[in-house]
Amino acid sequence: MAVEVRIPTILRTYTGDQKAVTAEGATLAAVIDDLEANHPGIKERLVENGPTLRRFVNVYVNDEDVRFIGGLEAEVSDGDQVVVLPAVAGG
């Protein structure tokens, strides 16, 4: 499943400054692994031990926060739009 992944400014160092890249996979986990294959280092910014999505990174598939649709196991279909947005948070 080929999807478009929108990359936030802070992660564009991994994608040669591109703000969107394509990736393949049937689940978000697979898409992230594919991103890592083409843009090494990016996976660690998204995923931590578990494996689980990092707490302050938001990922959306077709505008839905993946936390509500299975997290890393969220299903992804051809043509889907994936967006990564770091949380805006602090103390």
Place this chain on the structure above:
Amino acid sequence: MLTIDQATRDAIVRHAKKDHPDEACGIVAGPEGSDRPERLVEMVNAAGSPTFYEFDSTELLALYKQMWARDEEPVVIYHSHTATEAYPSRTDIGLASEPNAHYVLVSTREHGNNEGPVEFRSFRILDGEVSEEDVAVVPQL
């Protein structure tokens, strides 16, 4: 240096006073690359806490999609501290992920919801490093 107009600065302060004792948060969007904080967007603090703030993830996406459609970026990201100084905490520094933004801190520790001056300071946070910057409040941008 952050240049901001009086009306926007006052609106940020009003928001902080209104939400005290919870931290208030929001952004001021402006045209990409312009460094002009033109459009204030107050956000809900989904954490509803006096010591933490977080934009709701669904509202965050809606906000960014709106900015992308308008060729805007977050020029200012602001939040308030309700019991401590208007200086980025370790948490603020660790979570700052918009390298081009001016991080504005307001402290309501002195007067809470009431009339009275607040601390209003601005910072750049890049790669874990904080640098304070001057704030120029102008009648109009």
